[in-house]
Amino acid sequence: MLHKLSRYLLVMIAILVLAYSVPILYNTLFDKRINTPHILYSALNDDFYISRYDEKKVLNPVDTKGKEYTQTEMMEQCPMMFATSLHQSGLLPDSIDGVKIDIETWHQNFIMYGFVPHSLRRPADEYRLFPLYESTGKIALPGDLCRIKKRVEFVNVQSNEVNEEKSLLFTKAFEKEGFVFPAQILAGNPSHRKNRADGWFITDNIGDLFHLKMENGQPVFNRIEIPEDFQIKYMQYLEVENEKLYCFIISEDNRLNILYSKDYEIVEIPVYDYIPEEHTIYIMGNMLFWMFQVNTENSIAAYAVDLDHNIIDSYYEEFQPKSEMLIGKAYHFLFPFTLKLTQPRSDPKYIDFVKFNFDGYSNFSWVYLHAVLLGVSVFLIRKRKLRFKNNIIDLLLVAATGLFGFIAINVFQNKEY
Amino acid sequence: MWKSMFYKEWIKIRLVFWLSVIVGVGVTLAMYMIIRSELADTPVNHYLWKIMNRDFVFFTLFKFLPLGIGLLIGLAQFIPEMTEKRIKLTLHLPINEEKAGLQMVAFGVMSLTIIFSLMFLVFIGIGRYYFPYEIIRVAAITVAPWFMSGFAAFFIAGMVAIEPIWKYRIAYLVIGGLFIKMFFILWKAGSYIYANGFFLILVVLFSISILFSIYRFRKGEM
Structure with missing residues (x-):
């Protein structure tokens, strides 16, 4: 009896190991970077500037109305962000909205934190x-x-x-x-x-x-x-x-x-x-205003806040999350769940801790592959002339854990003697 | 029966056992000798500051030692059984073959526990002389998965050695290797604080894995 138990324990550990390792292999081969836009607020124009990144070419920043700027133009429009370089080229304005600007006070008041x-x-x-x-x-x-x-x-x-x-x-x-x-x-x-x-x-x-x-x-x-x-x-x-x-x-x-x-x-x-365990917040403070930028998996929100902590302006943008891209869809098709010991780079929760996080069964796209693997398993049982009665647990494992279970039960094979 | 089985196992591993004790305790002592000389150059408060704020791990020398020892003991115990298939004799003894297998594993686990306890005591004992309690607590949390990887390596060595078919040996090695890797994902001190319990359960469940290979061997899988 104990040897049967030892087999199921091995299968279980193999499923855990595979649920951890195979998705990492998948991500190493196919993972794509999402280029989150970078947002700045200008106290001169009271508007947001959005810098986007692309693998292929450098994109010019745009404002919320869609007007394009060159990098230098944007730097001039956002003196609170680029004060040091504007000061060097002598382009730092003397005052904005009646507040006197000089590089020393700017330095004292500038906060950048995430x-x-x-x-x-x-x-x-x-x-x-x-x-x-x-x-x-x-x-x-x-x-x-x-x-x-x-x-x-x-x-x-x-x-x-x-x-x-x-x-x-x-x-x-x-x-x-x-x-x-x-x-x-x-x-x-x-x-x-x-x-x-x-x-x-x-x-x-x-x-x-x-x-x-x-x-x-x-x-x-x-x-x-x-x-x-x-x-x-x-x-x-x-x-x-x-x-x-x-x-x-x-x-x-x-x-x-x-x-x-x-x-x-x-x-x-x-x-x-803002949910601190899931989102990233960037905080920028200076002598004129605060800006907070909240990045989530599929959206970006920016808030310009005055020094009395009232919202002046806000900007929101959504983009396609990874789970809706082809790599995300294929991922959910292949893996019903994954074991994350540390989060991958794109999702840096607990990046410094090892923790058993099971993640999955969020939709039903895994059903197809499971059905196919279940069919193959039944075929293999027939071919090896085994009895169904002795393989029910194996079939249930394949139905529940798909690819991982299928590999595990075939590495640690069920034999009837 | 336990006594004679343990004697049989002891003859196989005694050389490796003493070697492991000497190397294991020796490296731990050597590590503290290095630290002693480093503390002669750096003030202690700066050294501790580096540990706490720069993620400096003062015991990296230790890292793969338990893994190596576990692997060696496993090989010393199970390779002789497989040369000329001597394990056949053990399995033909008038005792239950599962019991015989578990006795072999129990002996290996006991030897490893003795070696690892010695290493751990030296590590904690001398460490406590140099550093405050908190530093040693986090150090103990960090070395725990390393020691557990030693036990896991021992079980994997047994399982792979006894398995009669090469194809499956390689498959077990791959899965076993990936399992071992899970004990070494992060390098920062204290990273495994939330995971040590789970790993302990997994290693305990893994301990009877050799029975599967023994059963396959017994049934004449070729």
């Missing part, structure tokens, strides 16, 4: 140790690392022992503000190559938000008031030169928020169709 699904959670986050820099004075990598579990602990990396005195000092500061141990999300910049140390933004076990800094060896620990029913899902600290903002926060209901440094104000951005 949330790609796989950047939300990285394997390195598992370390849960961070260096706490001294906020006053010169920034140098400290000789201890901080962990926040049942209490705050500073581990001296040289001796590998906890510095009890410092740990107690910080734990007391945490307890005074009502921090519920252990810490959940830690957001900050671990690098020592920076101009200032803003410290770390930390959520506690019940989801409250705190700001931790060290000044002259003393803890500076503040509670940040968050709106009611506001639950933080992801938080990304940003070191902006003008010190105006601290973090981008994505809440549990997928809203993008900005945490400003002034009074720790949290402001919601009017972008409502």
Whole structure:
């Protein structure tokens, strides 16, 4: 009996291995790149500029009305994006909409940031140790690392022992503000190559938000008031030169928020169709406006938002998703499901993690191939003069898993002795 | 019966066993010797910073070692059975052939467990002396699939060696090779944190795979 079981286990593992490997082979041979357009907003014309890419030729950017521009013309129309090169050629305007423009203030206010699904959670986050820099004075990598579990602990990396005195000092500061141990999300910049140390933004076990800094060896620990029913899902600290903002926060209901440094104000951005685990968002900020671009598998949306966080203008475009192209159709025809351990490059969810994701049975185009393979299997059973009764599970496997099951049962063949 | 079967298996693998222990523990020790000399040049806090923020993996030397050991033990145990088809004798003993096969596999798994435990203890023990708990926790998560690949390689070696027909041997090798590859997809420390459980289940299910080959051999598949 055990040898029968061993065969089915082998078949099952073979199906998993094939469901992982064969689609990768398919994609290596046939995968096509989707050229997502690139969108810019011009404060001069109050319009969007769309740059498209093509494998064959370079396409000129167009505006929303379809008028074509050369690359140089577009750069001149979008001074907030290309300020450095316009400044070099002396084409940077002195003022736009009454706001004086010069290259230094532009530099201070310019923000370019993107949330790609796989950047939300990285394997390195598992370390849960961070260096706490001294906020006053010169920034140098400290000789201890901080962990926040049942209490705050500073581990001296040289001796590998906890510095009890410092740990107690910080734990007391945490307890005074009502921090519920252990810490959940830690957001900050671990690098020592920076101009200032803003410290770390930390959520506690019940989801409250705190700001931790060290000044002259003393803890500076503040509670940040968050709106009611506001639950933080992801938080990304940003070191902006003008010190105006601290973090981008994505809440549990997928809203993008900005945490400003002034009074720790949290402001919601009017972008409502963003799912952080699936879409990519690009954030561009400058002294005149914000622009947010949300890329999905088959669409692209851009929002120009003024500094008071109201939408000025928006642009939306859909294109053919991969699943409707020939390669996508053939893919769904051949494979009823796939096992994704990491996502392929075109779909970068969990790109840094290995995870068992089963994906498939989304439509019924696999039915045809399964019917054919089932027919072949029945034919083979007849030809080998086997009994149907002993091959029912094999046939069911072929019906359910198609190509993978067919290969698996023929590699690990059923014999009747 | 267990005792004599284990003695028979021990005679086959004892040389490879001691070699694996020496190489396995030796490489782990050598790795920490290299780290010790590196820490003499780089301050510890910078070294740790590199580990945590630049995805630096300090134990890459380790990577394919368990895989190699698993493969070697498997070959040492099953190749002698196949030269002149000696396994016929084992299968003609007055015990259940499934039981005989499983005893052979159980012995191999036990030897591998001993070697891997020694390596793991040395790895964690010395690592804990140099680095904080968190670093070693992530390191343990990262090496877990490497050790599991060693067991998988052992089972595949057994299954392929006992299989009587060359055509199927190659097919098993292809599927087995793709299976092994799944343990080495990503290189970053901590990547397998969500997958280790699944891989453990797969390896455990895989452990009785040799019975299939033994059964085919017994039934005179040529």
